Amino acid sequence: MIIDHPLLGPRDSAEFTYMGDARLIDRPDPDAETAAQDFYEYGYLRGNPAGWHDELWFHEAGDRSWLVVTRNTLTHEISKVQLARDVARSRGRSK
Amino acid sequence: MHDLMPITALGGTEARIDAFDHVTITENDGLALASVAARMGHEKACHTVLEKLLGAVPGPGKAILHDPEAGFWMGPDQWMIGAPRDSHELLADQLSDQFGETASVTEQSGAWVCFDVTGPAMLDLCERLCAVPIRRMVAGDAQRTMIHQLGCFVIRRQDADHIRILGPRASAGSLHHALITTAHSVA
Secondary structure, eight states: OEEEETTTEEEEGGGOEEEEEGGGGSOOOTTSTTHHHHHHHHHHOOOOOSSEEEEEEEOTTTTOOEEEEEEETTTOOEEEEEEHHHHHHHTTOOO | OOOOOOOOTTSOSSOOEEEOSSOEEEEOOOEEEEEEEEOTTOHHHHHHHHHHHHSSOOOTTBEEOOSSOEEEEEETTEEEEEEETTTOTTHHHHHHHHHGGGEEEEEOGGGEEEEEEESTTHHHHHHHHOSSOTTTOOTTBEEEEEETTEEEEEEEOSSTTEEEEEEEGGGHHHHHHHHHHHHHHHO
16 A cells, blocks of 8 residues: 655655554644543544545654545445545644 | 763763774764744744744755754754854753744754764765665755664755764664774775
8 A cells, every 4th residue: 555645755664654543633623622531532432434534644664654544445445535634633632 | 969971872981982994983962952833823923933043944855054053854843953052051041032932942962973974985874874875866855764763864065075863862882883983994
């Protein structure tokens, strides 16, 4: 499997480590009324889609950037690769 | 008064040189290093200082082989700056003054071991050693890769038969072992 790194170009997936569902970027608000339930779901509950899935990959043997990789879990086709920090910032994080 | 003797990363009093028929591996003990990480919101100002220092900002996978300070890209908004230790022993302090609030500067001289690999068999050695596409790389390309399970930087220098490898100093012996083993296999 080849991951097309947005900065470094196509790299073998062996250089990367899979770090889980990209929804981990959306950390719940700890001050919300429902924080306990939100964090339970954030910590333990994952979708397991047969199809397109946004995933976090860490470029361990490269520049150590975190990526959001959109991958089809049935075919391993990769349709989109973004820097995780760009995704997080576009959702209003890291401000 | 203590009577302390400085030693190189491999533990000698002088830098080690291993000469083979077609390749020479030289421990480079004369390098001062400091890392620069742009602070959020100050990226442009940080780039301006880098440009003044190196002549240009090293892009992804690139090094600027500039004298006396040289630098390479380590990751998004992160660079490593190197200079001769004799003239720049306090490199981190000097850079910290220049970058001010725009970047966080960290002393790195004591964290890395540097090997210069030269000779006509350098390409063969490099492709046995790690996964960088050495024959496609040109002078000024710099990549981080795994060598012997160690995260290392491989920098292609000006001379066509010269690469510089920076690896973790605490594992200098292991990295040296990997280099020597590979050199034997291409000798």
